[in-house]
Amino acid sequence: MRTRAIARPRALALAVALATTGTVLAGCASTAQTPASAGKSGHFVVAYSQSNNAEPYRAQLNIQLKYFMEKYKDVELLPIADAKQSSATQVSQVQQFIQRKVDALIVSPNEPAPLTSAVAQACKAKIPVVILDRSVNTDCYSAFIGGDNYVAGKKAGQLAVSLLPHGGNVGELQGILSDQPQIDRDKGFRDAIKANPKIHLVVHREAKWLKDDATRITGQWLAQGQKLDLVYAQNDPMALGGYLAASSAGKQKSIKFIGTDGLAIPDGGIRAVQQGQLAGTFIYPTCAKEAAATVEKLLHHQKVAKKSTLDIVAVTPANAAALYKQNDFSRYR
Amino acid sequence: MTGEVTGVAAPVQVAGWRRAVSILGSLQGYVGLVLVVAFGIVTRGDTFLSQANLTNAVGAFASRGILAVGETLVILTAGIDLSVGSMLGLASMVSAMLLVNQDLPPVVILPLCMLCGAAMGLVNGIGSTWLRIQPFVMTLATLSVFRGIDRQLSDNVSVGTQVAGPNGALTGHSNTFQLFGTPGHNLFAGTLGAGVYYPVLAFVLVCVLCQLLLSQTRFGRHVYAVGGNETAARLSGVNTDRVKIAVFVLCGLLAGFAGPIDAAYSASADPLAGTSYELDAIAAAVIGGASLAGGRGSVVGTFVGALILTLLDNVLGLNAVSDNLQLIIKGCIVVVAVVLQRPDLLRSLAHFVRRITARTGRSS
Amino acid sequence: MPPIPDDEPPALSVRGIGKSFPGVRALRGVDLDVHAGTVHALLGENGAGKSTLCNILSGALTDHEGSIELAGRPVRPHSPRDAHRLGIGMIHQELTLVPDLPVADNILLGAEPRTRFGTIDKRRMRARAAELLAAVGLDLDPRAPVRQCRIAEQQLIELAKALSVDVRVLIMDEPTSALADTEVRRLFGVIRTLTARGVAVIYISHRLEELEEIADTVTVLRDGAGVGTRAMADASRAELIGMMVGRPLGEMYPGEGAPDAVAGTRLRVERLTVTADPAAGRAGLHDVDLTVRAGEIVGLAGLMGAGRTEVVEALYGVYGAVRGSISLDDSRYRPSSPRAAIRRGLALVAEDRKTQSLVLDNTVRFNASLAALRRFRRYGRVHRRAERRAVDEQIAALRVRTPGGEAVVGTLSGGNQQKVVLAKCLLTRPSVLLLDEPTRGIDVGAKAEIHGICRRLAAQGTAILLVSSEMPELLALCDRIVVLCEGRVTAVLDSDEASQEAILTAAMARRTVLAGAASGGARAGEGR
């Protein structure tokens, strides 16, 4: 008779699993109080939870934040935590920082609702919280710094109006339709182009913030025989994708492209304006400099504005070179 | 045909004729494609069929199509490669960095990228054979690893491939690099009229080569045998581990080959390039008739599957169907296309319907 | 033969059954009456349509012509489950067990006993499974996964599974093809208890001597049509064979035709030792010695689990490196992989065609040429024309009944699939042919053909090592018979001294084995 010792390893595995579960449950019950890592007076620890390192805009923000934080000698910035686009991850990261008793917290929320309770917890633990760009559904934070997507869209629309004094056909390349920045930029743009009734938004499609999707979609528009005079893209990669499609059809001169973001990287919008590929773009502020300054003030118990909205700077062929220099942080990487 | 079948080979002419019939029969698999094309012609005749539009449609999907071909090889051996998108992303980043930082000529960049891809495929292959890790798990792990390397290399910043020289014009190598697929840059332009769009050419070439590899060579037979019945293959003298490693390496090699195309198409290598391409690749293979259980499928089928996916998108785009509606229609058409390709499904459906009607007829 | 009451309707009555597959008319107008408490045999060549008929009765195939009556009531089973409800059970020709599930779960699959909470009652399930296993005479741990069981054991597990439902009609499609004599006896015992309870049994087998023993009535099919029904007691073998093939067939096992080999030793095996691996269902081998000369056919006999399959698989490199010294044509041969074995001129017809030999979804040509592709290589490609020619030749030589080389192997009848496996091995032009139950499920005519082929190959100088559970086959074909018991050689019988009794005695020589084990252990100890 063939028998196998199946039962024993199985029982062992079960025991291990039970033990692990037990430990986890116990851990939860007694919200472990580890001593704060920050101790020395005059030396503060600041943590930053980034929603997604992989977006170029946010990568730029990280670099800048590190740079500006270094200017304050009494502040130490912990390694930036990347939530990788997951709100759940970000909540747990924020909670970890609370447990470590950091002296201040900067959060770029991935989504407002899931992060609300985590921010409230930090607030209850008396940790100053600076929220960047996307809001949360509570007032219990120390400062909010952000740009205004509606204004970004509106300024782009105003640029379109001035580029098309005699009116014309406009196409819009949209980000992921359900994203709040998309919704706001779209609204701002549409409101602004109402100024000239001869400007018609003839086509608009979701290109998911992606360059290759924008290329493909613009290619389809041109194949359809759309007469376009201007394409507004809600970020620079999409604008450049559209430009690629137009130049493949030989229409890059007759169609004007407007982007948004204005990153000072070789592959970014400012360079593209400088090179004449884009008619203009708008620097959506990273808020890094302001965030660093606000944190420093909070740590020294100075008053800060509860809510500050930063300006959207227009990039034109005239000022592009200067703006690039001013915003180029590549040497601090 | 009667039960009087003999084992003796039919005369050659009859065999040839029979083969023609069987090829025609297998064309049934292309019903989905025919429908999509017909829909395109009916709604947007001349626009849809214009060379520019087709080039645009196929070119946009070419890098994913090439991935799908590699994926087909892996799926045929009953494996799966989830890391193709990451491999493509890394290869496209490597190509852009070699161009921008090292200023290497594209003819050198391409083989380097393929080498890089093959090395990644080798890792997948070794993990799923010698370490006996299931391909799904192994490549899920490397999906993350390769993407991480890609992001580490690029520091999350996209790298543009249109490098301007001191005089403002593009550098020579960067200009040549555009031939890999920057829209509007064709190979042999001038000598061959408008020229040939490299991504399309590359995709077709890869399909032809891999189809020949599968149908004409011993290796191809071994691939089908390993996927169809691994034990039987081993007992027939097939080195099953080597075959599996080889398909993973080929899959990686093709991802490396597609990397520069993807970079050139966007004129920049994005650290997130190729994200979720594995789904498109698997979808193209499966729509083209490959069985995830292995042993069944072909590159021609995958080619058709890829065409269905991209032309469907194109047709819907040309008809200005709203984005939300597009998602619904695409999903439905994929299901319909797959059902149409499976005559046995249709037949058993017919049988089922007949049974139901017979039963209700009896009871009434 | 029990008396058949005239007034009672037959337990199963079938009229005008017909079935077509694309390109093949498998059945036409078959009539059949099976009475309760009797064993009704179906006989016919490979591909005659026996399995197709039974699959229709058991609901596995639907969409057919004709009518079925159960005890006078018309029925139309739509699925195997449907058939179960009607009281029709079937043991399929190809095994249908789930390899990774335990034996007990397989036996009671779909009919698992439940506890009050709706979960599976493991204890009752094991008890019930053990009961059913005992009924078929198997001594297995119900918790062991089926994968670990040898194919003969699996066949008996299938029987236990069929017995788990209360059947009125039990269909058995070649249940004995993988069984050795003792297991066949046990099976017949089970069948007799069933018929005594009034179950009607439909029994398919190619072994006429079995039918003579167990069957009451026999119906012969040829090319999908019934050719006649006889009371088994009245029918002679010659008559039945004549009905099957439509022509008189020569002697079944023609006498010694094999020329006495003059050539030297082709294969010499000394002290072949393989450790048992219960997880893979592998028996151990201990110091097995044997030799096969060129042109010789050597038989391997033994009971289930004696290690016959292990000997040929070890030689073929399935287990990788093994202990012992082996030489081929006086040069050393170390088994390492099937690939290397094929290079050295070995070929194996493995025990289970479905799991070990065939890519069922692919074509006859693909399967037949798989091991011999090297032969058809030209400019790095497979030379299709040469391949097709060679395969077609082999198909014709073995008389495989198939619409052509491009037919999918899975659609061939079981016996014809077996011939494709043989074709695959022969295409590699082996100098040593290892045959593990090569005539499993092959009809009488084809069996004679395969025997003829073996003799012819031997005459051309091929060395053949033949594993078979059919003693008449071994006795008729082999120049020498090596008998194994529990992984040890217990007898080497020359053809003149071999007899069923001698083989059986040696196959059950447990005592000799144990004594041998003791002395063998001592020897090993001295060696070190």
Ligand SMILES: Nc1ncnc2c1ncn2[C@@H]1O[C@H](COP(=O)(O)OP(=O)(O)OP(=O)(O)O)[C@@H](O)[C@H]1O
């Ligand atoms: N699914 C199928 N598709 C096509 N042809 C089939 C299929 N199943 C069976 N056939 C054909 O039907 C015929 C009868 O096959 P069947 O399996 O009933 O033979 P059989 O009498 O059981 O033979 P054997 O003794 O070899 O088991 C064969 O010619 C076979 O090729």
Ligand SMILES: [Mg+2]
């Ligand atoms: Mg059969």
